[in-house]
Amino acid sequence: xxxxxxASPEQIMRDRSELARKGxxxxxxxxxxxxxxxxxxxxxxxSSALHKVSEIYDRIGFAAVGRxxxxxxxxxxxxxxxxxxxxxxxxxxVTGRAxxxxxxxxxGAIFTEQSKPFEVEICVAEVxxxxxxDELYRLTYDGSVNDEPGxxxxxxxxxxxxxxxxSNHRPDMSLGEAVQVAVQALSTVGGEGGAARTxxxxxxxxxxxxxxxxxxxxxxxxxxxxxxxxxxxxAPPTSDRPDTPSVPTGEAGKPTSSAGxxxxxxxxxxxxx
Amino acid sequence: xxxxxxxxxxxTFLSRVAPEMLPGRRPLPPGMAADLAPHATTIVAIAAxxxxxxxxxxxxxxxxxxxxxxxxKVHPADAYSLVGIAGTAGIGIELMRLFQVELEHYEKIEGAxxxxxxxxxxxxxxxxxxxxxxxxxxxxxxxxxxxxLAAADPARAGRIFSFDVTGGPYEETGYDAIxxxxxxxxxxxxxxYRVGLTVEDATRLAVEALYDAADDDTATGGPDLTRRIYxxxxxxxxxxxxxxxxxxxxxxxEGVVAGRMxxxxx
Numbered sequence: 139x140x141x142x143x144x145a146s147p148e149q150i151m152r153d154r155s156e157l158a159r160k161g162x163x164x165x166x167x168x169x170x171x172x173x174x175x176x177x178x179x180x181x182x183x184x185s186s187a188l189h190k191v192s193e194i195y196d197r198i199g200f201a202a203v204g205r206x207x208x209x210x211x212x213x214x215x216x217x218x219x220x221x222x223x224x225x226x227x228x229x230x231x232v233t234g235r236a237x238x239x240x241x242x243x244x245x246g247a248i249f250t251e252q253s254k255p256f257e258v259e260i261c262v263a264e265v266x267x268x269x270x271x272d273e274l275y276r277l278t279y280d281g282s283v284n285d286e287p288g289x290x291x292x293x294x295x296x297x298x299x300x301x302x303x304x305s306n307h308r309p310d311m312s313l314g315e316a317v318q319v320a321v322q323a324l325s326t327v328g329g330e331g332g333a334a335r336t337x338x339x340x341x342x343x344x345x346x347x348x349x350x351x352x353x354x355x356x357x358x359x360x361x362x363x364x365x366x367x368x369x370x371x372x373a374p375p376t377s378d379r380p381d382t383p384s385v386p387t388g389e390a391g392k393p394t395s396s397a398g399x400x401x402x403x404x405x406x407x408x409x410x411x
Numbered sequence: 412x413x414x415x416x417x418x419x420x421x422x423t424f425l426s427r428v429a430p431e432m433l434p435g436r437r438p439l440p441p442g443m444a445a446d447l448a449p450h451a452t453t454i455v456a457i458a459a460x461x462x463x464x465x466x467x468x469x470x471x472x473x474x475x476x477x478x479x480x481x482x483x484k485v486h487p488a489d490a491y492s493l494v495g496i497a498g499t500a501g502i503g504i505e506l507m508r509l510f511q512v513e514l515e516h517y518e519k520i521e522g523a524x525x526x527x528x529x530x531x532x533x534x535x536x537x538x539x540x541x542x543x544x545x546x547x548x549x550x551x552x553x554x555x556x557x558x559x560l561a562a563a564d565p566a567r568a569g570r571i572f573s574f575d576v577t578g579g580p581y582e583e584t585g586y587d588a589i590x591x592x593x594x595x596x597x598x599x600x601x602x603x604y605r606v607g608l609t610v611e612d613a614t615r616l617a618v619e620a621l622y623d624a625a626d627d628d629t630a631t632g633g634p635d636l637t638r639r640i641y642x643x644x645x646x647x648x649x650x651x652x653x654x655x656x657x658x659x660x661x662x663x664x665e666g667v668v669a670g671r672m673x674x675x676x677x
Contacts, residue, residue, distance in 0.1 A: 193519050214417070217519045221421055222429065225512050354515075 154255045158279035161257025162204045167293030167324055170201050170261045170286075171307055172272040173316035176349040177265045180320035183343040186360075191345045193356035195220040195232045197265045199347045203293035204258035204279075212241060212260065234264030238275035238283055246281025255279045259292040265347035265355055269309035295327040302326050317344060317359075317367045339365050421516035422509065422537060434502050434509070435540030445548025449478035451503055453592035453624045453631040454485065454495035456556040456571045457604065458585055459613040462648030463556040463569030465493040466617035468592070468625060469640050470632030471500050480632065485643045487652040489514040492530055492557025493645050497590035502541065503551040510534055510553075527559040531572040531580040539578035550576045554589045558647040566607065569647070592624025592631035599623035599677065614644050614655065618663050619677060634664035 168181035168190055179201045181190040190209075191201045194216045202209035216237055224232045241260060249255040260277040274286040289307045291299035302323040311319065321337060329335040344359045344367075351357075359367065418424055422433065430436045449471040457464045467484040470477060478500075486507055488494040494510060496503035513533055518524050525533065534555055541551055555572040562568035572580040573587050586604050588596035599620045608616065618634070621642050625633035634641050641660040646653050655663075671677060 187522075189522065192522070214520055217516065218417075218421075218424055221512050221516045221519075222425070225508060226432070 154249060155280065158249075158255045158257050162259050162279070162292075163294040165203050165205075165293050167291055167296060167299055167327070168201050168203050168261070169289070169291050169299065169303065169320040169323055170263055170274055171289035171303065171316060171320060172263075172265075172269045172274070172309055173311045173313060174269060174309070174349075175313050175346070176355065177263045177272055177274070177347040178313065178316045178320060179261075179263070179343075179345045180317065180324065181343040182324055182337060182341055184341055186340070186343075189343060191343050191358075193345075193354065194237065194262070195224065196229055196353060197347060197355050198232065198234050198237060199263045199265075199345065199356055201261040201263070201292070202258055205256070208256040209258040209260060212244065212256070212258065215244065216241065216262075234262050234273050234275060238262045238277060241277050242281045242283045244281075245277060245279060249280045259296075261286075261290060261292060263347065265349055267349070291323065298327050299323045313346065314367050314370060317364075318370065321368065339368055342368075419517050419520045420533075421513045422533075422540075424516075425509075432509075433540060434505050435537075435543065437544075439544055439547055439549075441547075443548045444544075446474055448502075448549070449473045449482075449500045450630070451482060451484045451497050451500045451590070453588060453590035453596055453621060453628065454497055454554045455588040455593075455596045455600065455617050455620045455624075456493075456495070456554050456583070456586060457600065457608065457613040457617055457620075458556075458567075458569040458571055459608045459610045459646075460566055461569070461610050462558045462646055463493070463571060464610060464613040464617050464644065464646050465495050465554065465556045466614070466621060466642050466644040467495045468621050468632045468642050469635070470630065472630045477632075480635065480638065481640050483643055485645050486511070487645065487647075487654075488530065488534075488555065488557070489518070489524070490651050491524075491560060491647055492527065492555065493647050493652060494534070494556075495554045495589070496551060497554070497593075498551035499544075499549045502544065502549055503553070506537055506541065506551055507553070510537060513537075524560070526561060527557050527570055530557065531555055531582075534572075535574055535578040535580045538574050538576065542577060545576040552576060552589050554587060555580065556647065558649060560649075565649075568649070588620065588624070590624075590631070592621075592628035595627045596620040596624040610646050610648060614646065615663055615667070617644060618642055618660070618667050622667050622671065623677060634668055636665070636668060 166182035170179050179191040183190050188206060192213055194200045200213050219240055220232045256279055262275045264273040266272045274290055276284040276286050276290050288309050289303045306319045325335045325337050344364055346357055347355045348357055425432050451471050454467040465485050469481050471479040471482040485495040488511055494507055496507055552574055559568045559570050571583040571587050573583050574580055586600045603616055622633055625631040641664040644655040644660050
């Protein structure tokens with residue numbers, strides 16, 4: 139009869155953590171921070187089709203690093219949960235905190251019950267009325283949740299990136315400044331001999347949750363608009379990515395109505411809808 | 412239940428995890444239920460050069476009574492399409508909300524919008540799901556119109572789809588109307604519609620057609636100048652969907668009423 143070797147629970151958990159940490163550290167990093175106009179996501183991503191940053195709901199975004207199939211699975215779960223709750227109750231009742239809790243439960247259960255933990259780190263971000271009201275939740279492979287203070291970095295060498303962010307980030311920054319701070323922080327790691335790298339615009343995935351928008355606030359920044367921001371031109375981005383026609387470049391005063399959120403569209407100070 | 416690789420369709424997801432939330436899945440006691448709930452009435456759609464216009468009156472009726480004077484039956488389905496509902500109001504509004512979530516859900520899961528034909532087919536299958544209730548008098552028939560981002564000819568990008576209780580969709584050329592006053596609205600449009608109308612002219616034409624419907628159909632409400640309740644008019648163009656403000660519809664409706672003071676037949 140084959141004898142099974144005894145492994146203590148501590149040992150098993152340590153091994154799983156190590157596996158997850160190694161997997162996450164191999165990938166490229168992502169930065170999430172709040173700025174005056176909303177919440178900014180910047181991820182290093184060689185693919186323009188397989189996203190690390192996506193929309194979950196009206197004011198909630200999602201960023202992840204690690205294994206694509208695993209965080210994509212979580213993202214879909216998040217979209218389904220948000221849409222189901224938004225339909226059952228109201229669009230305002232879908233919150234980042236509830237989503238972060240659900241992700242934490244899922245990740246925690248996978249970490250303890252399955253033989254391999256998810257090699258992912260996730261950020262759930264909700265944009266508020268002011269930068270102080272923004273909520274950033276960091277979720278790690280074992281299901282732990284952290285409420286981050288306006289900025290966070292995930293992925294390989296996240297600590298070094300966080301250090302740079304901490305010294306340069308202010309919540310009242312403009313979009314252009316915020317993008318530059320994020321890219322500068324990402325490029326401090328991974329260079330030859332500890333020197334800073336240059337990250338080309340086509341290797342960056344950039345998106346924002348726009349504080350001023352009503353309804354769906356998520357919008358990707360690509361192409362010429364992104365290059366302009368990286369070059370330090372403060373002009374606001376004018377062109378959106380063509381594959382996300384959900385966010386038409388509406389004229390001022392025209393409500394970019396997102397389906398089902400008409401009740402959100404007559405807030406004070408907003409154009410008549 | 413959320414983490415299965417599953418489907419990009421929200422209704423398919425609902426049918427698995429919460430079938431009671433789908434309108435067609437509820438058991439109904441036998442018998443006719445037509446007079447049970449308010450009915451929403453006339454919607455008109457007009458294809459214009461830059462897109463499409465969808466407009467609806469504001470009346471909901473229950474038998475001989477007016478159930479509501481300011482019901483909203485025309486809504487954006489997503490950023491480039493519009494849907495208007497005629498028939499049983501409660502089920503119609505529920506179906507429309509579900510359809511909005513369906514489109515948004517697909518877009519978020521897949522990272523790309525459904526094609527306009529895909530959206531129309533999705534709506535058709537949702538209407539078909541309500542067939543049982545429709546046979547007991549709780550019918551819902553939508554009118555779907557949108558700007559087709561993939562259209563080869565920009566002048567034909569504004570497209571209109573109609574449905575019946577068994578589904579559809581049926582693509583319409585130029586204009587269409589649904590609901591109790593549709594007969595009169597369509598007759599008006601038949602004489603006045605021209606290919607290549609601007610969106611501005613089409614909005615005026617839509618309000619005229621609704622006026623004609625209200626003129627001859629008791630279930631359709633005309634512009635209510637005393638209460639300042641005007642038709643809901645929405646457009647879908649390359650810039651997205653837009654709902655005319657109350658001030659804009661008031662101007663158009665007052666213009667139409669002033670015209671009818673001179674010539675009641677329009």
